[in-house]
Amino acid sequence: MAITLLFAVSALTFGAMNVLGDPLFNILGPIARDTSNPKSVKLIEKAKNDYNLDKPLPIRYGLWVSGFVRGDMGVQFSTDGQPPVTELLKERIPRTVTLLILGQLIAVLVSIPWALISASRADKFVDRLSTATTFMLVALPGFALAIILKYVFAIRLGWFPLTYRALDPLQTRLFQMLLPGFVIGLPAAAIYQRLLRTDLITTLQEDFILMARSKGVSKSRILFKHALRPSMFSFITVVGLTTGALIGGSIVVETVFRIPGIGSTLVEAVLRHDFPVVLAIVMIVATAFVLINLLIDVVYTIIDPRVHR
Amino acid sequence: MSTEAPTTSEAAAPAPGEAAIKKTLGIGFWICIGWLLVMVFVAVFATRLPIPDPKFNFIKPGQAGPSKGPSAAHWFGTDKDARDVFARTMYGARVSLTVGFIAIAFGMFVGGTLGILAGFFRGWIDRIFSFMFLVLLSFPSLVLAIMLTALLDRKLFTISMILGVLAVAPVGRLARATTMQYADREFVIAARSLGAKNKRIIVRELLPNVAIPMSALALLGMAVAIVAEGGLAFLGLSVERSITWGGMIQLGSDSSKTLQNQPWIAFFPIGVLFLTVFALNFAGDRVRTYFDVKEISL
Numbered sequence: 001m002a003i004t005l006l007f008a009v010s011a012l013t014f015g016a017m018n019v020l021g022d023p024l025f026n027i028l029g030p031i032a033r034d035t036s037n038p039k040s041v042k043l044i045e046k047a048k049n050d051y052n053l054d055k056p057l058p059i060r061y062g063l064w065v066s067g068f069v070r071g072d073m074g075v076q077f078s079t080d081g082q083p084p085v086t087e088l089l090k091e092r093i094p095r096t097v098t099l100l101i102l103g104q105l106i107a108v109l110v111s112i113p114w115a116l117i118s119a120s121r122a123d124k125f126v127d128r129l130s131t132a133t134t135f136m137l138v139a140l141p142g143f144a145l146a147i148i149l150k151y152v153f154a155i156r157l158g159w160f161p162l163t164y165r166a167l168d169p170l171q172t173r174l175f176q177m178l179l180p181g182f183v184i185g186l187p188a189a190a191i192y193q194r195l196l197r198t199d200l201i202t203t204l205q206e207d208f209i210l211m212a213r214s215k216g217v218s219k220s221r222i223l224f225k226h227a228l229r230p231s232m233f234s235f236i237t238v239v240g241l242t243t244g245a246l247i248g249g250s251i252v253v254e255t256v257f258r259i260p261g262i263g264s265t266l267v268e269a270v271l272r273h274d275f276p277v278v279l280a281i282v283m284i285v286a287t288a289f290v291l292i293n294l295l296i297d298v299v300y301t302i303i304d305p306r307v308h309r
Numbered sequence: 310m311s312t313e314a315p316t317t318s319e320a321a322a323p324a325p326g327e328a329a330i331k332k333t334l335g336i337g338f339w340i341c342i343g344w345l346l347v348m349v350f351v352a353v354f355a356t357r358l359p360i361p362d363p364k365f366n367f368i369k370p371g372q373a374g375p376s377k378g379p380s381a382a383h384w385f386g387t388d389k390d391a392r393d394v395f396a397r398t399m400y401g402a403r404v405s406l407t408v409g410f411i412a413i414a415f416g417m418f419v420g421g422t423l424g425i426l427a428g429f430f431r432g433w434i435d436r437i438f439s440f441m442f443l444v445l446l447s448f449p450s451l452v453l454a455i456m457l458t459a460l461l462d463r464k465l466f467t468i469s470m471i472l473g474v475l476a477v478a479p480v481g482r483l484a485r486a487t488t489m490q491y492a493d494r495e496f497v498i499a500a501r502s503l504g505a506k507n508k509r510i511i512v513r514e515l516l517p518n519v520a521i522p523m524s525a526l527a528l529l530g531m532a533v534a535i536v537a538e539g540g541l542a543f544l545g546l547s548v549e550r551s552i553t554w555g556g557m558i559q560l561g562s563d564s565s566k567t568l569q570n571q572p573w574i575a576f577f578p579i580g581v582l583f584l585t586v587f588a589l590n591f592a593g594d595r596v597r598t599y600f601d602v603k604e605i606s607l
Contacts, residue, residue, distance in 0.1 A: 143540060271545065
């Protein structure tokens with residue numbers, strides 16, 4: 001199933017790029033349209049030959065897939081003397097992955113205690129306030145949150161640096177990623193909190209909680225030991241599903257904080273019509289997304305004995 | 310990997326005390342609708358309202374620096390080119406609301422049709438359409454939108470259609486699930502035994518029932534489309550040569566100096582965008598609880 005899906009996704013992306021886009025024009029610029037001039041005709045022939053553009057679409061797709069699987073994603077189109085796409089992405093992917101992991105970590109670490117607090121005080125003032133907060137966080141687009149946090153914590157308070165610098169030592173760079181991590185982590189935390197809160201409230205009404213309470217187990221122990229575990233299953237699923245939204249969020253965040261990850265690279269490549277770079281990034285992201293969801297399915301069956309079929 | 314989205318139990322268990330207030334939409338809902346109506350009014354009649362020209366440069370001779378903070382003459386201040394931020398914010402509503410509306414209308418029409426057909430006929434039709442939805446959902450939505458804007462042009466209608474394509478899969482899944490839920494109910498069987506054709510059953514029996522949860526999704530989906538348009542505009546990939554909220558926010562934040570010294574350029578459009586998205590989300594959520602819809606996941 002996942003293989004079929006990946007095949008469909010890659011064929012669709014490749015097809016769209018080649019049919020809707022004009023790779024020849026992207027490589028050569030206006031020369032590609034100038035078929036009357038023999039000099040540019042020569043250039044067109046050479047480019048077609050170099051980039052396999054004279055071959056039919058399915059063959060080009062096959063060539064591209066076999067290259068992609070072996071880790072060769074072709075050359076960048078529009079910039080001369082630039083490293084091949086693979087080298088470019090090798091440098092940029094780790095930054096985005098770090099940012100995503102940091103974001104998810106922040107989201108999980110913020111949402112679990114937050115959900116426990118509001119579930120144990122369901123419908124009291126604290127809970128209502130936190131529900132209102134989740135609504136606001138979800139309604140705030142990523143780029144808006146990025147600018148607000150940047151303004152407050154980096155510009156006004158000066159706690160965090162304004163931008164990311166690729167040449168700084170590792171721990172400095174991790175610190176520079178903290179604020180961007182919060183930008184993508186907080187909206188996710190709001191989603192997780194809402195889910196976990198309703199789940200916890202349902203769990204807290206179960207008989208085994210009443211049983212534990214009547215045995216005199218303390219409130220915090222009930223919350224952590226008895227209620228949290230059965231509520232974790234749907235939580236894990238949503239953490240997986242949210243990864244896609246986080247990838248989208250990281251595109252914007254990388255642009256605001258000038259992090260050269262794959263998100264900002266995608267935007268730059270789109271703006272200069274660099275088609276192999278766009279194709280490679282879209283494919284990597286879609287593949288990662290499909291695989292993460294597959295993994296979540298597997299993990300889900302392992303940890304929850306109730307779904308063994 | 311199953312094709313069914315794991316249903317979240319978010320809406321399944323109403324919090325204690327919620328049951329009592331469940332059957333009214335509440336004052337908050339009407340405040341949100343009021344705000345949305347104001348935005349629609351402003352967007353439609355922007356040229357006729359007594360607001361400054363959004364493209365005019367308000368520079369008086371002898372003044373230092375073009376950008377000024379909020380004042381009586383310019384409620385939201387002026388931007389780097391001394392243009393009125395309030396007027397631009399009001400005009401920006403045009404692109405956002407148009408794109409949001411067309412996108413979700415397209416998503417509702419295409420996704421709704423495919424979803425109902427898949428849920429009604431099942432079998433291979435269902436398998437094909439469900440696979441299509443799955444493929445569409447395999448791309449993080451902003452990534453798919455960016456890819457498509459790279460390939461197509463950046464006209465208002467094209468951007469709306471691109472975001473409409475993104476709405477197809479979530480809408481389609483909801484329509485499919487709801488149709489399946491109703492397709493075996495007694496009133497459908499009754500209609501069929503009275504000799505009703507498939508077309509009549511779908512239009513007269515199923516469509517009204519599927520439309521109810523879809524109305525909640527329409528509001529939530531419009532919010533998603535407006536946020537996505539804002540994101541594209543912020544990245545410089547939305548409608549060309551128009552005033553957009555995302556574009557204004559980008560202009561006000563592209564350098565830290567601007568953000569530090571003239572925060573109003575970015576923050577007023579952020580505020581209006583936030584209120585609009587919040588209103589759509591809140592109203593959508595109220596409609597969802599009102600009709601007790603469980604399957605929505607965006």
